[in-house]
Amino acid sequence: MGVLNALRRGIVRGADRMAEFTSKRGSRTHYKGRGAQPTGVLTSSRKFVPIQAMIPQFVVPDLEGFRLKPYVSYRTPVGTEPAVTPEGLFSEAVAQQIQKDFEEGSFDKEQLEKYGFEPTQEGKLFKLYPKNFI
Amino acid sequence: MRLTAILSMAAKAAFPKDYRYGTSRPWTIAAKRLNPPGKKRRKMFIEPIAYEDWSVFKGDTVEILSGKDKGKQGKVAQVFRHRNWVILDGLNTHFRYIGKTADYRGTYIASEAPLLIRDISLVDPTDRKPTEVEWRFTEEGEKVRVSLRTGRIVPKPVFQRRDGIVPQQWKDGPKDTSPEETLEKTYTPSLKTLEEEVMEKLGIEEPRRNRKTYWY
Numbered sequence: 001m002g003v004l005n006a007l008r009r010g011i012v013r014g015a016d017r018m019a020e021f022t023s024k025r026g027s028r029t030h031y032k033g034r035g036a037q038p039t040g041v042l043t044s045s046r047k048f049v050p051i052q053a054m055i056p057q058f059v060v061p062d063l064e065g066f067r068l069k070p071y072v073s074y075r076t077p078v079g080t081e082p083a084v085t086p087e088g089l090f091s092e093a094v095a096q097q098i099q100k101d102f103e104e105g106s107f108d109k110e111q112l113e114k115y116g117f118e119p120t121q122e123g124k125l126f127k128l129y130p131k132n133f134i
Numbered sequence: 135m136r137l138t139a140i141l142s143m144a145a146k147a148a149f150p151k152d153y154r155y156g157t158s159r160p161w162t163i164a165a166k167r168l169n170p171p172g173k174k175r176r177k178m179f180i181e182p183i184a185y186e187d188w189s190v191f192k193g194d195t196v197e198i199l200s201g202k203d204k205g206k207q208g209k210v211a212q213v214f215r216h217r218n219w220v221i222l223d224g225l226n227t228h229f230r231y232i233g234k235t236a237d238y239r240g241t242y243i244a245s246e247a248p249l250l251i252r253d254i255s256l257v258d259p260t261d262r263k264p265t266e267v268e269w270r271f272t273e274e275g276e277k278v279r280v281s282l283r284t285g286r287i288v289p290k291p292v293f294q295r296r297d298g299i300v301p302q303q304w305k306d307g308p309k310d311t312s313p314e315e316t317l318e319k320t321y322t323p324s325l326k327t328l329e330e331e332v333m334e335k336l337g338i339e340e341p342r343r344n345r346k347t348y349w350y
Binding site: 072075093095118 | 257308312313340
């Protein structure tokens, strides 16, 4: 048998060992989930107790007077706003305050927290890195 | 290993460097029939035209300089940059049967053959004669095509969407935000995330923090 023929036979007849072993494969007794987050606790008597805090809830502010709709009209001109960059956000949110303080003379390198600087992400509910919210 | 490796190879090297492009899109059955994965054909030599120097666009009126329909003017329906081809509406046609079944001979239709860019020339809008065209800049800094014989600007054809929607004549539906409402600037830049702002607005207090988890 030539090399190419053997290769072809291997391709056609060989099993795919690198495929993902999902819950659809395996025997009847094989139990595997698909990665859903648990919403409760399984007790020793094999009863499932749902915990309200683990069930996700949508927090939606009051949409009274909210005029934006799901879709945008085709007549809107494209590219009217520049993309938001970290430099742009800094210059809009923080830079002016820093400049004002520097001109007054009250700018202190050790007290950057009043401009929004966070030395660590410890103790925060929504950490930016490693990102713990979606 | 074999199947996933082959699938990933097929997805990556979708079109090899010496793939001979035809008039059908490469992912259709007709094109796959003409160019099956292992097939190698003689190299096709095409005149290299830089991206900035390309002058013919879909919707332009051009005149044919050589071939069966020499001297006729038509609108460009399709442009193939990889082979320097242009297909005009209804010109340079040959006839074939389409939709043939066992007992029905099929519909006899005229299908257009592609023309090379060399055999095509853009038409000056003022005197409607074929001209050579060059890219030049206007005083405002816009790049335009200028016909060398008369010096007039050849305007770029208006881009028509495939779904037939003309943006300026669009009537807003009930779920469409109007342009004025979309362009309203209500964003105040702040260093808070969306979640923190919503919590502040609704007055939600969350003193609990996640327990530290470890994985090995």
